[in-house]
Ligand SMILES: Nc1nc2ccc(CNc3ccc(C(=O)NCCCC(=O)O)cc3)cc2c(=O)[nH]1
């Protein structure tokens with residue numbers, strides 16, 4: 521299955537998806553990486569893997585919808601069938617979600633539905649919880665609220681900072697995201713008409 525990955529930064533999750541897709545039992549073929557920010561390390565990771573890259577800057581468009589439709593056109597042109605958000609930091613419109621519903625994934629650095637939003641690690645530390653983790657979910661119009669595909673638990677340790685916690689959670693992300701990508705690319709799961717994950 522042809523996969524497109526949307527990024528905005530370092531791309532360590534992108535790297536994990538690339539590495540998994542190169543294994544011979546993989547059902548995923550990453551054919552395009554789009555970043556809304558130029559010059560980020562994730563673009564260099566894609567180039568090093570020989571994957572086509574595009575920079576599509578949201579600032580170049582008059583509206584969110586036009587930006588999303590430019591990304592949609594690039595994805596369609598590359599024949600993409602599954603889109604993975606990997607550190608992509610723009611909210612996508614309901615229109616984009618509808619076009620890609622059931623074929624659009626995201627990874628979030630907490631155990632959803634707890635700690636939604638952009639500073640999950642900070643909220644985890646402030647809440648004083650002992651267990652956090654990561655969640656791969658289908659993207660729904662409501663942010664961080666789509667059907668959950670897979671999660672992995674990660675301990676919060678004494679003295680953890682946002683940085684030490686993010687580093688430990690990312691190790692789990694790099695296992696969970698490739699797992700979820702393969703589940704969808706292999707047809708083991710799908711999003712059913714009630715927006716629930718159905719195992720085939
Ligand atoms: N509609 C939809 N789109 C998303 C886009 C990105 C992510 C990734 N996680 C994200 C979750 C939240 C944000 C956020 O609130 N950023 C500050 C505002 C940025 C902006 O103005 O665009 C970004 C990415 C998840 C979703 C989602 O669950 N649903």
Ligand SMILES: N[C@@H]1O[C@H](COP(=O)(O)O)[C@@H](O)[C@H]1O
Nearest residue numbers: 530531532533607627628629
């Ligand atoms: N969506 C969140 O943004 C971060 C992206 O990191 P990277 O994949 O760009 O290294 C990850 O922590 C992920 O949970």
